[in-house]
Amino acid sequence: MPKIRKKTTIAIVGLGYVGLPLTILAAKSGIIVYGLDKDKEKIRLLQNRKNYLSDAGLTRDLEKVIGEKKLIPATHFSILKKCQAILICLPTPVYKNFKPDLRILKNAAGKIGPYLKKGSLVINESTVAIGTTREILGKILEKKSGLKMGQDFYLACSPERVDPGTANKTENIAKLIGGINEQSGRRAYQIYQKFIKAPLEIVASLEIAEGAKMLENSYRALNIALVNELALLCEKINLDVTAIIAAASTKWSFQAHWPSLGTGGHCIPVDPHYLTDLARDKGVTMKSLEAGMATNHQMPLRFAAKIVKAYKKGMRILIYGLAYKKNIKDLRESPSLTVCRLLQKRKVSFQVYDPFYATQEIRALGFTPGRVKKGIYDLVVIATDHDTLQKDAAKIISKNTVVLDGKNYFQKKVGKKVIGVGRTL
Ligand SMILES: NC(=O)c1ccc[n+]([C@@H]2O[C@H](COP(=O)([O-])OP(=O)(O)OC[C@H]3O[C@@H](n4cnc5c(N)ncnc54)[C@H](O)[C@@H]3O)[C@@H](O)[C@H]2O)c1
Numbered sequence: 001m002p003k004i005r006k007k008t009t010i011a012i013v014g015l016g017y018v019g020l021p022l023t024i025l026a027a028k029s030g031i032i033v034y035g036l037d038k039d040k041e042k043i044r045l046l047q048n049r050k051n052y053l054s055d056a057g058l059t060r061d062l063e064k065v066i067g068e069k070k071l072i073p074a075t076h077f078s079i080l081k082k083c084q085a086i087l088i089c090l091p092t093p094v095y096k097n098f099k100p101d102l103r104i105l106k107n108a109a110g111k112i113g114p115y116l117k118k119g120s121l122v123i124n125e126s127t128v129a130i131g132t133t134r135e136i137l138g139k140i141l142e143k144k145s146g147l148k149m150g151q152d153f154y155l156a157c158s159p160e161r162v163d164p165g166t167a168n169k170t171e172n173i174a175k176l177i178g179g180i181n182e183q184s185g186r187r188a189y190q191i192y193q194k195f196i197k198a199p200l201e202i203v204a205s206l207e208i209a210e211g212a213k214m215l216e217n218s219y220r221a222l223n224i225a226l227v228n229e230l231a232l233l234c235e236k237i238n239l240d241v242t243a244i245i246a247a248a249s250t251k252w253s254f255q256a257h258w259p260s261l262g263t264g265g266h267c268i269p270v271d272p273h274y275l276t277d278l279a280r281d282k283g284v285t286m287k288s289l290e291a292g293m294a295t296n297h298q299m300p301l302r303f304a305a306k307i308v309k310a311y312k313k314g315m316r317i318l319i320y321g322l323a324y325k326k327n328i329k330d331l332r333e334s335p336s337l338t339v340c341r342l343l344q345k346r347k348v349s350f351q352v353y354d355p356f357y358a359t360q361e362i363r364a365l366g367f368t369p370g371r372v373k374k375g376i377y378d379l380v381v382i383a384t385d386h387d388t389l390q391k392d393a394a395k396i397i398s399k400n401t402v403v404l405d406g407k408n409y410f411q412k413k414v415g416k417k418v419i420g421v422g423r424t425l
Contacts, residue, residue, distance in 0.1 A: 007032065008031045008032070008084060008085075008191070008194060009031070009032040009033075009034070009082055009083050009084055010026060010031055010032075010033055010034070010083050010084060010085040010086070010087060010191065011033070011034040011035075011036055011074075011079060011080050011083040011085075011086045011087070012026070012033060012034070012035055012036065012086075012087045012089060013036045013037075013086060013087065013088050013089065013090060013108055013112065014036075014037060014088065014089040014090040014091070014108075014126075015035050015036070015037040015039075015042055015046070015073075015089075016037075016089065016091065017053065017162070017164045017266070017330065018089040018125060018126075018160045018162060019035070019037075019087075019089030019125075020035070020052075020053055020058070020062075021053075021055070021058060021162065021169065021170060022087065022089060022125070022160070022170055023035040023071055024058055024061050024062055024065055024071065025170055025171055025195050025196070026194070026195045027065035027070035027071040028061055028064075028065055028070070028195070029194050029195035030070065030194075031070070031194055031195060032069075032070060032072070033065075033070065033071050033072070034072050034073075034074050034079045034080075034082070034083060035071055035072065035073045035074065036074050036075065036076075036077065036079065036080075037073070037075065038075060040075055042073075043073045043074065043075050046062070046066060046071070046073035047066070047073050049062065049063045049066045049067065053164075053329075054165070054327075054328050054329035054330070054356055055164065055165065055328075077111040077112060077114075077115060078115065080112060080115035080116075081115050081117075083120075084119075084120065084121060084191075085120070085121040085122075085123065085187075085188075085191045086112060086120065086121070086122050086123070087123045087125055088105070088108065088112075088122065088123065088124045088125055088126055088137075089125045089126060089160065090104050090105050090108055090126050091104055091126070091266065092104070092105060092126045092127050092128055092270075092274070093266070093270060094270050094273050094274075098273040098277075098293075099273070099277055100128075100129060100273065100274050100277055102128075102132070102136060105126060105128070105132075105136070105137065106136065106140060109136075109137050109140035109141055109144070110140055110144055112141060112144075113140060113141045113142075113143065113144020113145045114144050114145065115145075116141060116144075116145040116147055116152075116153050117145075117147075117153075118147065118152050118153070119152075119153070119154075120147075120153045120154070121153070121154040121155075121156065121184070121187045121188060121191065122137070122141060122153065122154070122155050122156070123155075123156045123157065123158050123177075123188050123191070124137055124155075124156070124157045124158070125157075125158055125159065125160045126159075126160075127159055127160070127213050127214075127217070127267065127270075127271050127274070128157075128210055128274065129210065129214065129274040129275060129277065129278040130207050130210045130211045130214060130275075130278060131207060131210070131278070132210065133155065133156075133157040133180075133206045133210060134149075134155070134180060134206050134207070137155075138155050138180065141153070141155070149180055150180040150181045150183075150184060154179065154180070154183060154184035154187045154188070155179070155180040155184050155206070156177055156178060156179040156180070156184045156185060156187070156188035156206065156209075157177075157178045157179075157206045157209040157210055158175055158176060158177045158178070158188060158192070158209060159176060159209055159210065159212065159213035161173045161174075161175070161213075161216070164328050164330065165325065165326065165327045165328035165330075166327075170196065170198075171195075171196060171197055171198060172197075172198050173198055174198050174199040174200075174201055175192060175196055175198060175199070175200050175201065176201050176203055176208075176209045176212055176213075177189055177192065177200060177201065177202050177203065177209065178202070178203045178204065178205050178206045178207065178208050178209030178210070179202070179205070179206065180205075180206055185202045185203075186202070189202055213271070214271065214272075214274060214275040215275075217267050217268055217271040217272060218271070218272040218275050218289055220257070220268055221263065221268050221269075221271075221272045221289070221292055221293060221296060222272075222288060222289055222292040223255070223257040224257050224258075224259070224260075224263055224268065224292075224296060225291070225292030225293070225295040225296050226257070226292070227241065227245060227257050227258060227259045227422075228259045228260075228295050228296060228299055228421075229295055230244065230245075230259070230422065231259035231421050231422025231423075232302075232422070234422040234423060235422055235423075235424075238424075239423075240422070240423040241259055241408075241421070241422030241423055242258070242408050242420075242422070242423060243423075245257075245258065258408065259299075259408070259421045259422050260299070260335070260406055260407055260408070260421055261299055261300055261303040261335045261336070261339065261383060261406030261407070261421060262296065262297075262299040262300040262303065262335025262338065262339075262406075263296050263299070263324075263333070263335065264323075264324025264325060264332065264333045264334045264335050264336075265324045265325060265330065265332055265333055266332050266333070268296075269293075269296065269297065269333045270333065272289055272292075272293055273293065275289065276289050276290050276293070299335065299421075300335040300336075300338035300339050300342070301338070301342065303335070303339055303404070303406055303421065304338070304339045304342035304343060304346075306404060306419060307339070307343060307348065307379070307381060307404055308343070308346050308348060310379060310402055310404060310419065311348050311379065315378040315379050316351075316376060316377050316378050316379070317343075317348065317349070317350035317351065317377065317378070317379045317380075317381065318350065318351050318352075318353060318370045318376075318377040318379070318380050318381065318396055319336065319339070319340060319343075319350055319351070319352045319353070319367075319370070319381045319383050320353055320354075320370075320380060320381065320382050320383060320384070320389065320392070320396065321336055321353075321354050321382065321383040321384020321385070321386055321389075322334060322336050322337060322340070322352060322354040322356075322357055322362070322365075322383070322384065323336070323354060323356055323357075323384050323386070324336070324337075324384070325384065326384055326385045326386045326387065327386055327387055328356070329356035329357065334384075335383070335406070336383035336384055336406075337365075339381070339383060339406075340352060340367060344366070349368075350367075350368070350370075350381075351367070351368045351369060351370030351371075351377075352365075352367040352368065352369060352370055353369065353370035353371065353372060353396075354384065354386070355386055355388045355392075356386070372392045372395050372396055373395060373396075374395050374396075374398060375398050377396055377397075377398075377401060378400070378401060378402065379401065379402045379403075379404065380396050380397055380401055380402075380403050380404070380415070381403075381404045381406065382403065382404070382405045382406055382407050382409050382410075383406050383407075384407070385407040385409045389409060393410075393414065397414050397415045398415065399415065399416065400415065400416050401414075401415035401416060402415060402416050402417050402419070403415045403416075403417065403418045403419070404419050405418050405419065405420040405421070406420075406421060407421075408420040408421055408422070408423065410425060412425060413425040
């Protein structure tokens with residue numbers, strides 16, 4: 001394997017949910033890491049040793065690596081001149097019509113290219129459709145640098161698999177690495193080996209790594225769609241969908257997925273569209289995946305309709321939880337947000353409480369802040385099952401409260417009635 005120089009200096013472009021923890025992890029290992037982000041406020045906070053993510057576990061390490069100048073926050077791409085490797089952790093969203101929106105990635109590639117030199121390594125960690133790292137990212141880098149990928153600079157793809165707010169962190173998840181050629185894969189392996197203890201798996205190509213990420217998230221989206229549809233059936237025939245899933249889980253080959261008011265975040269509601277779009281482009285219609293995504297996108301609308309149905313004029317409603325999943329502060333594609341917007345359109349008045357959002361933040365989103373207090377709500381909607389619900393449930397739910405449980409959180413009846421997704425208690 002080619003030797004990496006002793007003092008390794010890398011850059012991580014995009015310091016969000018993926019990039020910032022990765023940056024801290026690399027800096028902790030002794031590597032000098034330039035953390036690059038276009039958001040000046042984030043850079044200012046980092047320079048002041050402040051953690052802006054809701055994962056409080058990062059704070060102490062962040063303070064240490066900034067203090068020791070192992071992590072150097074930056075906004076200008078010229079710092080890339082000093083780096084042997086550049087890791088890209090930029091957003092890859094979809095447009096309103098669910099077509100992949102690669103503007104951010106393309107724009108950043110245009111700014112990275114001029115700073116590449118012979119022997120530079122670029123690793124794409126962002127989730128993209130099969131072929132994107134080579135055909136789009138690689139080609140822009142070639143054009144802007146005047147260098148040839150695979151020959152003058154190394155190019156690899158290592159899709160991030162972290163699950164923010166859970167124990168599934170980069171340092172303990174097996175990591176795939178695909179290179180444009182063998183040298184690129186090995187070069188990327190050597191960098192990651194310095195700071196990731198989890199197994200590093202070199203796969204045959206860029207496209208295999210990209211394809212694995214597409215499959216992982218599409219597999220999850222499609223299985224969620226299946227149980228969402230089963231839940232809709234259970235509502236018609238008066239059966240508890242969670243009991244069916246629990247029973248099926250006793251079989252060795254069954255992996256349980258759970259229905260809910262909807263999927264959220266930057267991955268499950270987004271990534272499969274990159275795959276179905278590529279497939280259509282190549283003349284293949286991935287019918288089941290397309291239908292499954294449509295089912296999942298419909299879930300918040302169906303859930304909002306249930307609230308409207310249960311609502312009677314004058315009722316006091318609390319929406320508990322805004323974030324797209326528990327124990328994090330992240331609104332991206334949040335089904336709770338979709339439900340709230342729909343209720344506003346239907347002129348249903350409600351209050352919102354989320355322990356991760358201050359009252360002024362809730363107001364800034366256009367909602368009335370709610371309170372965790374006994375006896376003030378007739379209807380409580382569980383939109384995010386934050387762990388705080390354990391202590392809050394008894395306070396917000398009285399014996400006459402109707403509960404609309406979008407997460408099937410409650411195991412037995414509380415209040416007057418619990419209307420879940422695919423079951424009523
Ligand atoms: N969040 C997750 O759970 C998760 C998990 C696995 C993979 N991914 C993938 O990782 C990638 C990054 O996701 P994320 O959740 O970290 O996104 P994010 O939105 O949290 O962070 C992206 C960061 O990039 C910065 N940025 C945007 N444009 C920029 C530019 N031109 N130059 C420099 N910085 C710029 C933003 O300011 C932001 O800080 C996406 O492809 C996503 O699909 C995300």
